[in-house]
Amino acid sequence: MDPLTRRQAEILDYIRRQIADQGLPPTRAEIVAAFGFRSLTAADDHLRALARKQAIELLPGASRGIRVLAIEAPPAANEGVPLVGRVAAGAPILAEESIEDWYTLDRKLFSAAPDFLLRVQGLSMRDAGILPGDLLAVQRVATARNGEIVVARMGDEVTVKRFERIGALVRLLPANPDYAPIRIDLAQQELIIEGRAVGLLRSGPLGNTPTGLPFAA
Amino acid sequence: MDPLTRRQAEILDYIRRQIADQGLPPTRAEIVAAFGFRSLTAADDHLRALARKQAIELLPGASRGIRVLAIEAPPAANEGVPLVGRVAAGAPILAEESIEDWYTLDRKLFSAAPDFLLRVQGLSMRDAGILPGDLLAVQRVATARNGEIVVARMGDEVTVKRFERIGALVRLLPANPDYAPIRIDLAQQELIIEGRAVGLLRSGPLGNTPTGLPFAA
């Protein structure tokens, strides 16, 4: 989307507010009234500019035929946290296409405000009580401290492990004896810390062990 | 809201779909086209009926001036859920003095709406990924099905276990070999099911094993 001018952004914002408040996009006349213009064409010009810049779509002939296309990250006011499902290879972890849903979470729930939720895959953190299908609440941090459970990325793979660093040697420790620790020499390999775990959410009826919960008994 | 006729419900549904799909409420003419009417008044009559029954609001003079009022499942109606800490002996589980806090939870998070949160104590459900300090989201139900994880009460003690019933014999199974199953003969002992687990919340920085998380490694 081309950058909007200040005035165009104001118009777009007004359109958004109208849709949210009134349930209807505005007419040209309503825009004129709201901004104190004295000519319908002023409003129409702005709409055409916004349409040309792909911020809105104009439906020819239809009254109030304005469709807002530009979406900023969190759906308005909704202080939501995105749920990241499968992370696409090569894409940033918060790429729009990997966001499955948005959740509103009570801030009191977590010690630190999470930036996103990640759906856990695999059993490697089983003994830390982190099971497949769980939603891990993750706070974006660039560096981790020893002992923290982190979301790390090596190449295209995103993994959840306990972080341990001694000098330039990082070990990503699973919490399951069936899995082997991952060793990374920072001098040779790149390791991106996507964030650290600050909470966990598990949904659905517990207890039916559909994912094959491990019972030691 | 007065009950809608079948036809009125169809019209209302069409209006909803138009708003969702097109971003705009329909005009009378569009309703006429969608339903194959041959007169504008047919659409207008339906709108007036819907407005009279409080299903929609009509904005006089405004094109597409239809506002849908009837809301079925309140989309993100976050109701508060109490957190139950230590349950007082003899008191009902939701007694005011045992409620530590209230949390607003996104309804989408859980398959069934939880009625309260219970702070987990002890390691007896460790291998089901339920650890001390976790908040168990519980739906109040009087009866449980085999395999479900339930909150049960025997006398003054509240416990979280997997439920299994064969005839009059109930077994409350821990998920930890260090703990023994509890056997109850319903003919002799009373067992109160306080609810079933529908989700889990874990807060605080994970990984520092402050609660002595069990590592099999």
Added chain:
DNA sequence: CTCACTACTGTACATTTCTACAGTATAGAA
């Protein structure tokens, strides 16, 4: 300088849209 874009005023007109009025037919309640 010219050119393209922004940001407006002002006028005009065709279409879209709402709304009122006059009917027809059916069904259930009082």
Added chain:
DNA sequence: TTCTATACTGTAGAAATGTACAGTAGTGAG
């Protein structure tokens, strides 16, 4: 039975709305 509500057809007019055309001014790029 009468009354009221539903569910439509058909017509007409007024108001709301979109859209085209003709301008004025300012700004920044080339």
